Amino acid sequence: MSASKQRRLEHAVASIQQRYGAQALRRGGDLGERALSPIATGFPALDAITGYGGAPLGALTLLSGRSTSGKLTLAYKLLANAQRPNGGAPHAVGLLDLSRTADPDYVHRCGVDLAHLLVGRPAIGRSAVNLLGDLVQHGGLRALVVDSVTDLAAASEGRRSLYALLPRLSQMLRTSGVALVALDEPHAPWLRWLNLDASHRLRQAAALHIEMQREQWLRRGGDLVGYRAQAQVLKRRGDAGVRSATVEIVFNGTVKARETW
Amino acid sequence: MSVLCCRIPHFLTVLACRRQPAWTGRPLALVGPDDRIWAVSPAAQQDGVQAQMRPQQAQVYCPDVLLRDLDLDASQQAQADMLATAAQWDLPVEPLTWGALYVDLHLVGKSAASVRPLAAELGQRLRVTGGNALQPALGWDSGKFTAHAAAMQVMPGRVRLVDKVDEVRFLKPLPVTLLPLPPLHLQQLHWLGVRTVGQFAALPAAAVWQRFGAAGKRAHRWAQGKDDRPVRSAAPEEAGVTTVTLDPPTGLLAPVVAGVMASLHPTLAQWAKTLTGLRHLRLTLDFIANADQSLDLTFVEPASQSARVQAALVQHLTTLTWPGAVQAVRWQALATGELLAPQPTLFDLPDVRQDTPAVVSASLAGRYGDVLLRSQVVEPGHPIAERRSHFHALSAV
Secondary structure (H helix, E strand, O other): OOHHHHHHHHHHHHHHHHHHOOOOOOOHHHHOOOOOOOEOOOOHHHHHHHOOOOEOOOOEEEEEEOOOOOHHHHHHHHHHHHOOOOOOOOOOEEEEEOOOOOOHHHHHHOOOOHHHEEEEOOOOOHHHHHHHHHHHHHOOOOEEEEEOHHHHOOOHHHHHHHHHHHHHHHHHHHHHOOEEEEEEOOOOOHHHHOOOOOOHHHHHHOOEEEEEEEEEEEEEOOEEEEEEEEEEEEEOOOOOOOEEEEEEEEOOOOEEEEOOO | OOEEEEEOOOHHHHHHHHHOHHHOOOOEEEEOOOOOEEEEOHHHHHOOOOOOOOHHHHHHHOOOOEEEEOOHHHHHHHHHHHHHHHHHHOOOEEEEEOOEEEEEOOOOOOOHHHHHHHHHHHHHHHHHHHOOOOOOEEEEEOOHHHHHHHHHHOOOOOEEEOOHHHHHHHHOOOEHHHOOOOHHHHHHHHHOOOOEHHHHHOOOHHHHHHHHHHHHHHHHHHHOOOOOOOOOOOOOOOOOEEEEEEEEEEOOHHHHHHHHHHHHHHHHHHHHHOOEEEEEEEEEEEEOOOOEEEEEEEEEEEEOOHHHHHHHHHHHHHHOOOOOOEEEEEEEEEEEEEOOOOOOOOOOOOOOOOOOHHHHHHHHHHHHOOOEEEEEEOOOOOOOHHHHEEEEEHHHO
16 A cells, blocks of 8 residues: 555544544454453353353353253352452342242352342333343443343243344443343254244354253262253354363352363 | 634643653553543553543453553643643633633634634644644634534644534534533433434423433533533632531541532532533541641542542542541532543443442333342241342332
8 A cells, every 4th residue: 555545544544533432443453352351150161161261241141951950050150250349349240030030048159249239020021121121231230141031032022022132132232241141941953943942043143152951960978969060062252063061069059160071 | 702622632641651752652541649540542542441440440451551650740730831821812711621721712703714823823832832742633613512522523733613604514423422411311312312413402402401401401502502601711710618517526437428428419419410510629627636637639520420529539538647536527619620521432432330230220210110129138048938038129228
């Protein structure tokens, strides 16, 4: 490029930045990696295979699995880690408890500071989807857990609203920087062909998809103390291969991780 | 009215780089006496660092950022030199913020043709005083808001003159964030799809007043090019002293802060309606041991939000040595200034807010009611889940 063209280009870039802000137009080389750190899951082995180092901020993470697979505990651990102060007051986080099964005692034992946890219990349907959109757009929360997608899309009007929200959701998340974690049940592939799989569009929009499967119960001296679960990363940044890690969840709220991949 | 706005972008960081040339071109953030960032260089701003952040927050956005203490005395001296240069014409000069001021030209020029040579001369004088690094950007119009907007739209070393007939056309495409409205109001406008000054100006005045109050009404007039605020000279303002008596005297921080804020809050609310904020506050603590201690609170930008003033108050009072219990506190607002838009941009910046659940809930309560709750563990480990914990509406906590 000639010197005069280069000068004109630099002047044009400077004028646009002057008028619309420093972030309006930037060189590709200046972008680099976003400096915001991800939220750790609490399981170092799982963090290592997500491709982000945890749950990404400003994106959707989908946690699927059957009951007692450990997805809820993993979500609570994410909330606890999202609250960690970064040189200031703890961050506020949210839990959209559509299934109305949240137990604050267990949430607290997973390390969540209840004083900085906002629990939303709206009516299932369109208002729940609208509340989800507004909480994301507000940007005051650092992480938001939706329990669960099944309840969110239970009514037909809720499903329609969710489908209408999804195209805008990625942009809203990027803008607000909120880490959105949605809990879901596993679905058989053939359900989609019968139009019974309400969450397949959510799986497409997710930046990270982790599926939890319980492997075995943990016993100590005849007492049931917890369970071991397999966390499979079905969708992640970088490559399309499936990776897995084993995590151990103990009922008193402490969690351990074991590297097996 | 004929107002010339003179603005030197990144005034404080340019001054710092002039003293330390090794900092030039690097992401730089200057930390003020309140342990908050007061000024940010363009390189750091591109990475998302903003004024009023804590240094730790800035490092999250830009790990390479140079965090240096602001040389307040040198900066104030440079600001005073700039004001003195502009005041050489014996025209009213009003400081706006660091490196920015208004000059009232209605006595010497009311048309673009007559103002252009005056603006060029002022620019030259400032370049001679401050050097080539401190190039001013100049904007002129019949009102302060449009003149400031014009100065923000041009490159340093240039002048933008806006005729009265072009005012509305000039303001129309500018971002609505140019208006110094509270963040919540700007967010509501964002939700409503109002992105430009022109869209805001086109809203019905009654609806704006109803939703955004007196501050919104005033900003709406500015957006329509109707800004009749006079340029006030830089002479110190006469301000009354307000005394807060603490009965009984106390040596605790919380009652002292609560007393001062209760007395200060109505004044701040009144200023917020006129889009004005507190720039300089003098506080005198009267101890029972017949000892008075004064402290001055200077804000990098005028503040009208109680939370910000309270945070600064707590920061200063905790660093003070208290010889005994406090029986009275006197406060005096030494200087006020108009509120400034944080960043005129159509593009969203990284969010630096750390809202509490109560703030999030309050902002959504009007639409959803009490569906946002706070949980509390009452009897940990109780076998019945309903006995273990409670959910409260946040308004009830």
